[in-house]
Amino acid sequence: MRAASVLHDKEDFTPISMKSTLVLSRARIKVSIRAPFKYMRFWETLSYSDEGLTVRVMPLLAGLLVGGALYRFFRKSGLRYPVALIGVFFMGVILTMIPVSALMAAFSDESVNSRRLNQIHKALSIYKSEHGRYPADLESLVPRYLAKDDQRALFMKGGKGLPWGYVPASRYKITRPSQVVLYGPILVRGQGIIVHRDGLVTSYSEEKFKALLSEVLPDTHLRR
Helix, strand or coil: CCCCCCCECCCCCCEHHHHHHHHHHHHHHHHHHHHHHHHHHHHHHHHHHCCCHHHHHHHHHHHHHHHHHHHHHHHHCCCCCHHHHHHHHHHHHHHHHHHHHHHHHHHCHHHHHHHHHHHHHHHHHHHHHHHCCCCCCHHHHCCCCCCHHHHHHHECCCCCCCECEECCHHHCCCCCCCCEEEECCECECCEEEEEECCCCEEEEEHHHHHHHHHCCCCCCCCEC
């Protein structure tokens, strides 16, 4: 007579059928966790390639779709008053555009660039804590401190494909929290982005921006 009808793994006594279920459940959990981040990367990439058109147009498209769907639903339900149907349509458009606009704002140039700069600054801080100095260039952060999948963080969104400017610590005799570490390669609406050593991300007017950079990078030429 056989000892058992359920097969077991050689290393432990967990039934193979149970182990398969556990593996599948773990895989599903990983997929469910990673899925939102994949969608975020998709929208960020799309909004990067279309000069921000997606961020501006998507709320309107979503509102029109929902408004149209509500219009058809209430019309089929027996609502025949044109004024009421038009009101339902516009109500659907407005109520949809508000949350979608808030959601898409996370993919605007300002929001994405703020996240990228914070990501780089964090990588620089970790590098400094391990080596006792800052790297000579931002490429030195890849791949140990900045994963290859996150290399896009080295480029300014809406910056015409240009990377962030970096001021190495060798430019300063003494390091201070207010010193410029990262800066935008182009001016956006007459303002330039700067990251100070203490992690503060600030947009300055063109005059102030150039003045701060000229202290350490006198030969820097900015694009518009």
